[in-house]
Amino acid sequence: MEGLFTFAPAIVLFPLVAFAITLLVGRYLPLGGAIPGIVATGGSLALSLVMAAAVAGGETTNELVYTWFETPEITFHFGLLIDPLSAAMLVVVSLIAFLVHVFSLSYMNAEGETGLPRYYAGLGLFTFSMLAFVVADNLLMSFVFFELVGLCSFLLIGFWYRTKSAPSAAKKAFLVTRFGDFFFLIGVVAIAASYGTLSFAGDASFVTAAESAIDSETFFGFDADTWVTITGLLVLGGVIGKSAQFPLHTWLPDAMEGPTPVSALIHAATMVAAGVYLVARMFGYYALSPTALAVIAFVGGFTALFAATMGCVKDDVKQVLAYSTISQYGYMMLAMGVGGYVAGVFHLLNHAVFKALLFLGAGAVIIAMHHEQDMWKMGGLKEQMPVTYYSFLAGSLALAGIIPFSGFWSKDEVLYDALIVGLSEPLILAAYAMALLAVFFTGFYTIRMVRLTFHGEPRSEAAESPHAIGLPAKIPLAVLGVLALVGGAMNLKPLEELAGLEVAFLERWLDGQGVGSVDGLTYHAYSETVHYGHEYIGGPEGTVILSAALSLGLALAGAGLAWTLYSGPEPTRHTERLGSLRDLAVANYYQDEYQVWLARGLTLPLARASDRFDQTAIDGVVDGVGSVSRFGGERLRRLQTGQVTDYAALVILGVLALLVVLGINGGWFL
Amino acid sequence: MMAIEGYVLLSAGLFCIGLFGILTRRNALMFLMAVELMVNAAVINLVAFALYHGTLTGQVFGLFVLGLAAAEVAIGLGIILVLYRNFGTIDVSVPTTMRW
Numbered sequence: 001m002e003g004l005f006t007f008a009p010a011i012v013l014f015p016l017v018a019f020a021i022t023l024l025v026g027r028y029l030p031l032g033g034a035i036p037g038i039v040a041t042g043g044s045l046a047l048s049l050v051m052a053a054a055v056a057g058g059e060t061t062n063e064l065v066y067t068w069f070e071t072p073e074i075t076f077h078f079g080l081l082i083d084p085l086s087a088a089m090l091v092v093v094s095l096i097a098f099l100v101h102v103f104s105l106s107y108m109n110a111e112g113e114t115g116l117p118r119y120y121a122g123l124g125l126f127t128f129s130m131l132a133f134v135v136a137d138n139l140l141m142s143f144v145f146f147e148l149v150g151l152c153s154f155l156l157i158g159f160w161y162r163t164k165s166a167p168s169a170a171k172k173a174f175l176v177t178r179f180g181d182f183f184f185l186i187g188v189v190a191i192a193a194s195y196g197t198l199s200f201a202g203d204a205s206f207v208t209a210a211e212s213a214i215d216s217e218t219f220f221g222f223d224a225d226t227w228v229t230i231t232g233l234l235v236l237g238g239v240i241g242k243s244a245q246f247p248l249h250t251w252l253p254d255a256m257e258g259p260t261p262v263s264a265l266i267h268a269a270t271m272v273a274a275g276v277y278l279v280a281r282m283f284g285y286y287a288l289s290p291t292a293l294a295v296i297a298f299v300g301g302f303t304a305l306f307a308a309t310m311g312c313v314k315d316d317v318k319q320v321l322a323y324s325t326i327s328q329y330g331y332m333m334l335a336m337g338v339g340g341y342v343a344g345v346f347h348l349l350n351h352a353v354f355k356a357l358l359f360l361g362a363g364a365v366i367i368a369m370h371h372e373q374d375m376w377k378m379g380g381l382k383e384q385m386p387v388t389y390y391s392f393l394a395g396s397l398a399l400a401g402i403i404p405f406s407g408f409w410s411k412d413e414v415l416y417d418a419l420i421v422g423l424s425e426p427l428i429l430a431a432y433a434m435a436l437l438a439v440f441f442t443g444f445y446t447i448r449m450v451r452l453t454f455h456g457e458p459r460s461e462a463a464e465s466p467h468a469i470g471l472p473a474k475i476p477l478a479v480l481g482v483l484a485l486v487g488g489a490m491n492l493k494p495l496e497e498l499a500g501l502e503v504a505f506l507e508r509w510l511d512g513q514g515v516g517s518v519d520g521l522t523y524h525a526y527s528e529t530v531h532y533g534h535e536y537i538g539g540p541e542g543t544v545i546l547s548a549a550l551s552l553g554l555a556l557a558g559a560g561l562a563w564t565l566y567s568g569p570e571p572t573r574h575t576e577r578l579g580s581l582r583d584l585a586v587a588n589y590y591q592d593e594y595q596v597w598l599a600r601g602l603t604l605p606l607a608r609a610s611d612r613f614d615q616t617a618i619d620g621v622v623d624g625v626g627s628v629s630r631f632g633g634e635r636l637r638r639l640q641t642g643q644v645t646d647y648a649a650l651v652i653l654g655v656l657a658l659l660v661v662l663g664i665n666g667g668w669f670l
Numbered sequence: 671m672m673a674i675e676g677y678v679l680l681s682a683g684l685f686c687i688g689l690f691g692i693l694t695r696r697n698a699l700m701f702l703m704a705v706e707l708m709v710n711a712a713v714i715n716l717v718a719f720a721l722y723h724g725t726l727t728g729q730v731f732g733l734f735v736l737g738l739a740a741a742e743v744a745i746g747l748g749i750i751l752v753l754y755r756n757f758g759t760i761d762v763s764v765p766t767t768m769r770w
Contacts, residue, residue, distance in 0.1 A: 642766030644701075648692050 004054040005061040008080050011047045011090060012131045014040035015097070019124030022117050032109055032116025034101065037124045041098040044131060048090040055087040056509075060516035062137055062201050074196050081137035081201055083518040084509050085280060085345065089134045089273075092349050096269035096356045097127040099476035103360050104261045106473035107367060119159055123265065126152035130270040134277065139198040139206070139235075142281070143181075143188050146238060146274055150177045153271045157258035169257035176251035177271075180241020187234030194219040194227060200281055201518045207284040208520065211529075214288065225289065232285060232292035235278070243275025243329045246303045250591050252326055256318040260366055263318065264359030267325045268352040276332045276348050283341050284520055287529035294427055297337025297418070301431025304330030306589070308441035312448070313575045313585045316373045317362050320449045324399055325355060327438055331414050334435050338428055339530035340417030342491065342507045342523050347410035349506075350487045354398035354407055357480035361392035364473050365453060368466035375452035376573075377460040384466050387474045389454050391481030398484040400446040401439060401555040406487030408552065411439070413493050416547040423535035439551050443558025448566055457569035497544045677718030685711035698753060698760040702746045709739050 018040035026033030060083045068076040082090075101123060108119055129152055133145035151174070158170030192198050195209035202208075213224040222230065239245070244252040252272070256263060266272060279286060279296065286292050304327045311323030328351050335344030366373055368385055382389045398407035415436060422429035458464040491506035502508075509515055511523040519525075536543040565574045575582050587593075639650070663669060684707050691704025713732045720728025750760055757764050 640769045642769030644762050645693060645696075648689075652689065652693075 003059065004050055005059070005063070005080070005082060007047055008051060008061065008082055008135065009065065011044045011051065011094065012128060012135060014043045014047075015124045015127040015131065019121050019128060022121040022124055026117025026121060029117075031105065032113075033120045034105055034109065034116070037120045037127075038098070038101045040124065041094055041101050041127055044094040044127070045091070045098050048087070048094045051082055052087045052091050055082065055084055055516045058514075058516045060084075060518050062518055064137075074192055074198075076140055076198070077138065078141050079137035079199075080135050081518070082135060083201070083521050084512060084515055085521070086134050088345070088349060088506075088509065089277060090131065092352045093127070093130050093134060093269045093273075096352060097123070097130075097265060099356065099360070099479060100261045100265045100269075102472050103264070103363065103476045104259075104472075106470040107261050107363050108259060115159070119156070119259070122152060122156045122159070123262070126156060126265060126270055130274065133274055136281075137200055139188050139191060139200070139282070142278060143184060143238075146184065146242065146278070147181060149271050149274055150174060150181065150242070153177075153255065153258075153266055156262040156266075157255045159259055159262065160257070163257075165254075166257040169251075169254035173251040173255045176248050177241040180237045180239070180248050183234045183237025184239075184241075187231050187237070190227075190231045190234060194231070201521050205284075205520070207282065207288075210285060210288055228285065229289040229291045232289050233295060235282070236292065236296065239275040239278055239333075240299065241275070242278075243272055243333065244326045245275075245299050245330065245333060246306055247591065247595075249303065249307065249326045250588070250595060253319055253322040253588070256316070256322050260318065260359060260363035263321075264356045264363065267321070267359060268356035272325060272329060273348060273352060276329060276336065276344065279333070279336045280341065280345050280348070283336065283526050284529065286336070287339065287526050290531050293337050293339065293530070293532075294425075295337070297334050297428055298431045300330045300333025300335075300337055301418070301434040302330070303327065304334065304438040305434040305441070306330075308438040308445065310585050310588055311445040312441055313578075313582050314445075315375055317365065317375050317378075317449060317453060318359075318373055320375075320445055321355070321358055321362060324358075324442065324445065327442060328355070328399070330438070331411060331435060334418055334431055335414040337431070338418045338421040339527065339532050340414060341526050342493075342504075342510050343410065343413040343417045345510060346491050346506050347407075347414055349490070350398065350406040350410040350484075353480055353487050354395040354405075354484040357391060357395035357477065357484050358399065360473070360476055360480065361388055361395060364388040364469045364477065365392075367469050367473070369460075369462045370467055372460065372462050375449065378453045378458075378463050379456040379569075380454070380458040380463055381466060382454040385454075385469065387477055388469065391477040391484075392454070393450060394481040394484045396446045396450045398487070400443040400559050401551060402443075402559065403552055404485075404488060406484050406490075408555075409488030409490075409492060409494075412548050412551050413491065415439075415551050416493075416544060419547050420534040420536060420543060421532045423537070424533050428532075436550060436554065440554040440558040443555040443560075444562045447559040447562035451562060451566035452571065455566075456571055459570070494544050494548055498541055674718060674722045677714060677721075681711045681714040681718070683711075684708070684714065696761045696763050698750045698762050701762060702743065702750070705746070706739060706743070709735060709742075 015037070018036040021036045022029070022033040026036075029035060062079070062081045062083075064077050064079045066078045068078065070076070101120075104119070104123070108116060113119070126149065129145045129148035133142055133149060136142040136145060154170045154174040157173050158167045160166045161170075188198065191206050195206040195213070197204050197206050197209060199205040200207070210224065210228050213219070214228070215224065217224050219227040241248045252267075255266060258266070286296065307323045307326035307330065311320050311327065314320045314323065328347070332344045332347050332351070335341075335347060364385065365378065365381060365388060368381065368388075369378060372378070394405060398405035401408045401411040415432065418428060418432040418435060422432040489503075489505075492501075492503040493507065495501050496504045507523060511517070537546055565571070578585075584590075688704045688707030688711065691700060691707065695701055695704065713735050716728040716735070717732045718728075720726060720732075753765065754760050
């Protein structure tokens with residue numbers, strides 16, 4: 001490694017050191033051990049910015065750091081891959097981790113929580129795992145840190161382990177994501193076995209190996225392109241688990257049991273982002289498989305709508321945000337699935353900012369409300385907490401996709417990319433339609449949440465006299481609020497299309513135009529591989545305007561509906577008029593029930609039957625062998641009389657028998 | 671010179687006498703003597719075949735076996751002494767504690 005990249009491993013190692021310090025001596029440190037974490041993530045943020053600057057200066061790195069072990073066929077190693085994508089992600093992850101650490105001073109320390117060193121150690125390990133995942137240069141390293149991220153989420157969701165619900169939610173998060181990771185692991189093994197390499201980039205990457213194998217080789221009896229689809233979908237299992245896509249999304253709403261800053265970290269920068277980031281990281285591989293792309297797009301579009309409908313009826317502010325996360329990650333998946341790599345990454349980065357903002361805002365509200373999370377007991381907080389209100393509003397408008405907030409630009413680009421592909425692909429068009437409809441619901445639930453929380457009259461004692469929030473909570477909110485407002489400027493694609501201005505900065509960044517790039521990992525290279533054709537209504541310009549008008553119109557319609565419905569000092573529960581539809585959505589479409597049924601009604605009896613088969617048939621054979629030996633031994637030991645004479649007689653009889661046998665064989669008696 | 675058959679027959683006869691002694695006697699001393707008979711039957715065979723082949727190997731072996739037999743008697747008598755001390759008899763059918 002050369003130049004500035006010599007310091008790149010430190011980005012990852014700072015939080016690990018903070019974790020070790022906090023774990024070992026955290027209880028003797030002031031502020032419950034928060035300082036090492038804040039310093040470390042601050043250092044990571046500074047170094048990440050340096051790395052981004054280095055990439056902007058035209059450099060990248062793809063270096064081996066440590067060889068785990070090697071065989072003649074394959075080498076397993078840990079390495080650093082810093083290209084435009086990982087540099088951008090590093091900045092966002094370390095920024096949000098830093099702000100979450102700072103915010104925790106208000107949320108955890110000021111509230112007199114116990115076990116703070118454990119909390120900060122968990123945050124440190126979480127940040128370390130995610131940063132290492134981001135810079136991973138091969139799939140095995142990704143998998144290792146993917147799992148570590150899952151472990152950290154388990155530790156932090158179950159932070160309040162004395163309650164009944166938190167440990168159960170932690171276990172659920174761990175098991176459900178682990179179920180997806182199981183497929184991921186098989187995919188890693190399959191890719192390693194078929195291409196002999198797991199690297200993301202370079203000449204010896206599995207992407208180039210797969211590219212050259214297509215049309216010429218077969219793996220395990222499959223054509224190379226079928227095999228790419230199979231392995232791609234196996235890896236996608238891990239993505240669906242971590243990024244909470246249908247049908248493995250059920251862990252995410254329960255994960256709200258964790259402390260709110262942890263929710264911000266999980267939803268914005270670490271755990272959930274890991275899934276989509278993995279798709280972006282190995283996008284060249286997915287680009288080879290039309291089937292895998294279509295699956296990604298459809299799952300994404302469906303999840304976007306599915307989760308948005310559930311978000312409309314929740315009463316708990318964190319639950320609304322949880323479903324919005326699932327829905328927004330659906331958009332990113334849709335973008336990836338239609339080849340809109342830039343749009344997907346753009347939405348990932350924007351979403352990280354505004355969702356962290358919304359969760360921290362919700363955290364501030366929850367402190368103010370003395371840990372009340374029911375929106376119907378809030379109201380009227382607007383005047384009392386202006387910083388929280390305005391930043392939360394910025395985040396909400398970004399989430400709802402209202403111009404000019406960041407979410408509008410990225411969501412519009414996602415929908416535009418989906419539309420131009422969908423015009424020739426019916427399946428993608430269906431996914432696009434679902435995602436478009438979800439825009440309406442997003443606008444609705446977002447504004448409903450803002451209305452119920454901040455507007456109207458206070459509906460409980462806590463809301464009348466909210467608890468003051470400290471400066472450590474306000475600063476992150478303000479920073480993120482500004483970013484949520486201006487984040488869209490990263491990639492003003494519609495303006496570029498319409499006005500011919502060169503303002504699609506992120507697209508150029510990810511394409512390596514004027515900045516450093518790694519061969520084969522550019523938007524340009526991906527676009528050449530993706531097989532989709534593009535069609536337009538009324539030319540490219542017309543389609544841009546149509547798409548933007550549709551998404552903005554629907555978002556405004558949803559937002560406006562919620563604004564009028566929940567106006568006034570004492571809003572009524574309008575969703576209850578939906579009757580059984582509401583019940584269905586409140587019950588999360590019985591997703592949990594059917595999954596529990598799958599576990600209890602199907603897997604458990606199957607496991608019981610297997611257990612019985614094991615106990616009777618397999619163990620029966622083993623025990624039978626033992627019994628026969630025991631019984632035989634019991635009888636045979638009677639030979640041992642202890643009389644020397646008997647032994648001598650047996651030996652002589654034996655010799656005689658041997659003589660007779662030899663004699664017969666030798667033909668003496670013939 | 672006697673034919674080889676004579677020596678072999680003598681040896682077989684001695685061996686069978688010794689074997690008979692082992693199978694029928696209960697006195698440990700008698701046992702020891704019977705074993706000596708069998709050992710000497712083997713020595714006769716060795717010497718006889720050495721003569722037959724005209725080599726000295728068998729004769730040397732015979733001397734070794736005689737020395738070995740002497741040592742064996744010493745150990746055997748020792749065992750018999752211990753036997754007597756522990757069981758008060760030298761009847762080999764009495765000590766059966768070593769069986770299962």
